[in-house]
Amino acid sequence: MSVASLRPAPAPVLSALLGRLAFGLAVASAYAVVFAPIVMVVAISFFDQEIVTFPPDSLTLRWYVNAWSQRDFARGFVTSVQIALAATVIGVPVGTAAALALVRGRLPGKGVLNTLLLAPLAVPAIVAGSALYMFYLRAEDWLDMDIKATLGGLVAANVLITIPWTVRLVSASLAGLDPAAEEAAANLGARPLTVFRRITLPMLRPGIVAAALFSFVASFENLELNLLLVGPGRTTLPVAMLSYLEFRMDPTLAAVATAQIVMVSALMLVTDRFVKLSRVV
Amino acid sequence: MGTLVLEGLSKRYGAATAVDRVDLAVAEGELVALLGPSGCGKTTTLRAVAGFVEPSAGRVLIGGRDVTRLPAHARDTGMVFQSYALFPHMSVAGNVGFGLEMRRVGRAERDARIREALRLVRLDHLADRLPRQLSGGQQQRVALARALVVGPAVFLLDEPLSNLDAKLRQEVGLEIRALQKRLGLTTLMVTHDQDEALAMADRLVVMEHGRVLQVGSAEDLYERPASPFVAGFVGRCNLLPGRVEAPGLFRTEGGGALPCGPAPAGPGILALRPERIALAAGPDGPGVPARLSALTYLGALTEYHLDLGTGALVAVAPTPPPEDPRRRLRPGDPVRAEWTPASARVLPPEAPTGESR
Numbered sequence: 126m127s128v129a130s131l132r133p134a135p136a137p138v139l140s141a142l143l144g145r146l147a148f149g150l151a152v153a154s155a156y157a158v159v160f161a162p163i164v165m166v167v168a169i170s171f172f173d174q175e176i177v178t179f180p181p182d183s184l185t186l187r188w189y190v191n192a193w194s195q196r197d198f199a200r201g202f203v204t205s206v207q208i209a210l211a212a213t214v215i216g217v218p219v220g221t222a223a224a225l226a227l228v229r230g231r232l233p234g235k236g237v238l239n240t241l242l243l244a245p246l247a248v249p250a251i252v253a254g255s256a257l258y259m260f261y262l263r264a265e266d267w268l269d270m271d272i273k274a275t276l277g278g279l280v281a282a283n284v285l286i287t288i289p290w291t292v293r294l295v296s297a298s299l300a301g302l303d304p305a306a307e308e309a310a311a312n313l314g315a316r317p318l319t320v321f322r323r324i325t326l327p328m329l330r331p332g333i334v335a336a337a338l339f340s341f342v343a344s345f346e347n348l349e350l351n352l353l354l355v356g357p358g359r360t361t362l363p364v365a366m367l368s369y370l371e372f373r374m375d376p377t378l379a380a381v382a383t384a385q386i387v388m389v390s391a392l393m394l395v396t397d398r399f400v401k402l403s404r405v406v
Numbered sequence: 407m408g409t410l411v412l413e414g415l416s417k418r419y420g421a422a423t424a425v426d427r428v429d430l431a432v433a434e435g436e437l438v439a440l441l442g443p444s445g446c447g448k449t450t451t452l453r454a455v456a457g458f459v460e461p462s463a464g465r466v467l468i469g470g471r472d473v474t475r476l477p478a479h480a481r482d483t484g485m486v487f488q489s490y491a492l493f494p495h496m497s498v499a500g501n502v503g504f505g506l507e508m509r510r511v512g513r514a515e516r517d518a519r520i521r522e523a524l525r526l527v528r529l530d531h532l533a534d535r536l537p538r539q540l541s542g543g544q545q546q547r548v549a550l551a552r553a554l555v556v557g558p559a560v561f562l563l564d565e566p567l568s569n570l571d572a573k574l575r576q577e578v579g580l581e582i583r584a585l586q587k588r589l590g591l592t593t594l595m596v597t598h599d600q601d602e603a604l605a606m607a608d609r610l611v612v613m614e615h616g617r618v619l620q621v622g623s624a625e626d627l628y629e630r631p632a633s634p635f636v637a638g639f640v641g642r643c644n645l646l647p648g649r650v651e652a653p654g655l656f657r658t659e660g661g662g663a664l665p666c667g668p669a670p671a672g673p674g675i676l677a678l679r680p681e682r683i684a685l686a687a688g689p690d691g692p693g694v695p696a697r698l699s700a701l702t703y704l705g706a707l708t709e710y711h712l713d714l715g716t717g718a719l720v721a722v723a724p725t726p727p728p729e730d731p732r733r734r735l736r737p738g739d740p741v742r743a744e745w746t747p748a749s750a751r752v753l754p755p756e757a758p759t760g761e762s763r
Binding site for chain 1: 456457458477478479480483484485487488489491492493494495504505508509549552553556
């Protein structure tokens with residue numbers, strides 16, 4: 126074999142190296158796009174000046190103190206938690222039942238039903254919010270009772286967020302469930318209801334826990350749907366933040382946002398200890 | 407333990423017939439294997455016995471009792487699933503004890519029987535593990551113990567070995583067979599693997615297109631197949647279409663004259679097992695002259711592909727010792743093939759069923 130025939134060898138090595146470099150760069154930039162806003166928000170919350178400039182003159186915690194002292198934020202936080210919690214407690218069982226019917230049941234028009242249940246995710250929340258606003262006004266006239274800006278009215282609206290999230294996540298884990306395990310239970314003498322309680326439900330647990338988590342978070346951070354439905358004395362945290370922004374433009378919001386990011390991350394980490402979220406979502 | 411009887415069992419899905427009037431009786435303590443290619447209806451038949459498939463017609467009797475309309479949970483069957491179907495959120499002991507719990511067996515007796523069942527499959531030391539912490543073979547044995555512990559009237563095995571690697575397959579197969587014999591379990595097994603069926607079953611049922619083609623012992627099916635399909639599916643077989651011209655003389659479609667066993671004159675298919683062909687090197691002597699078109703050395707065995715000029719045959723024989731002239735055979739060499747007339751059975755030509763695969 127001649128030496129010349131060995132020469133071209135380095136070329137493919139170089140191209141492979143370039144390829145790997147390009148791949149690494151693409152991955153890194155994707156992560157950068159995802160994390161840059163979060164890093165920015167967290168960083169700005171410690172900047173000392175009111176109008177954000179870079180680099181900061183000095184660092185401070187005073188925006189956190191200011192956020193803490195705003196009663197609107199504290200009240201908004203409590204309201205948001207109440208709404209998200211109630212909407213999750215209602216939406217997850219309903220959504221789970223719907224997912225079971227959609228995946229397992231012998232219903233006519235399953236496709237239509239599925240689309241309808243997921244529709245709230247596709248309709249822009251501000252449109253859904255406006256529609257609900259008008260509907261609530263009418264309903265208040267007919268029923269002669271307050272709906273808008275009540276806890277009940279807000280929870281009812283937020284169930285529109287928690288049901289589709291649950292239907293989607295529980296359907297996915299139902300589809301991945303081996304029906305043979307349920308057949309095995311029946312074969313061992315378990316009646317249908319026992320099979321559901323002892324086998325199906327525990328096997329769906331990861332999906333249901335994930336559904337509850339994402340339902341809660343999606344409802345908690347929602348702005349547009351609730352924007353028109355809140356009222357004086359009862360507002361959610363995102364709406365309170367928007368109102369604050371109308372008059373002031375300082376890093377207080379970044380501080381509130383950072384607190385939210387920490388809270389949601391903690392929630393996810395704790396959940397992940399019980400259920401591997403990467404397996405269900 | 408009881409008997410299992412299927413009477414005219416059929417299952418239709420719309421226009422398609424998955425199981426077509428299957429009659430079968432499994433005696434007490436007998437292991438019967440349903441054998442056939444995928445889609446032949448064997449799994450549907452098994453599921454109809456377990457109660458997961460409602461038959462369109464026919465009856466299922468367990469221990470003489472008609473269970474055709476009983477739901478799965480009320481039938482006394484113990485099934486081992488192809489995927490094992492262990493409950494992932496329960497420990498090994500929890501899995502094995504589930505059936506006892508459903509039968510309201512008290513805790514003390516339950517624990518004793520779980521231990522006993524796990525000892526039977528040699529897993530008593532892993533009672534507290536979760537299924538995902540076990541190997542495939544161990545999971546398989548948990549599934550066995552879970553089905554056995556309730557003492558079912560009929561034991562059902564759905565492709566019990568197909569998820570195991572080749573080496574483990576034989577071992578677990580023999581273990582299941584030994585257990586089944588020792589406990590006298592009436593067993594119906596489904597498999598597409600003829601080796602598995604031959605090694606484990608008392609009797610085999612070969613199915614195709616939802617119908618039973620032949621029922622018999624491994625030897626019955628191998629030595630006396632009733633149809634070319636059975637001959638080809640159970641073991642390897644040379645199948646040559648042609649006709650019986652005179653007693654003991656078979657004329658292949660290619661025009662070759664081959665010795666055959668007793669059969670009425672007329673069209674037929676000559677079925678000849680590869681290992682029944684004795685091969686001799688060289689062109690002169692008794693036997694059917696042929697040319698070697700290829701040979702494959704397989705260690706203990708050597709496979710020879712023969713060109714008769716009028717057709718092809720495959721012969722398999724123990725690899726001859728080094729000094730044997732057959733060891734020097736190369737593709738293109740002349741050889742002679744010989745067999746006893748009784749080894750070459752003439753089978754009826756494939757019945758025109760209108761269904762072809």
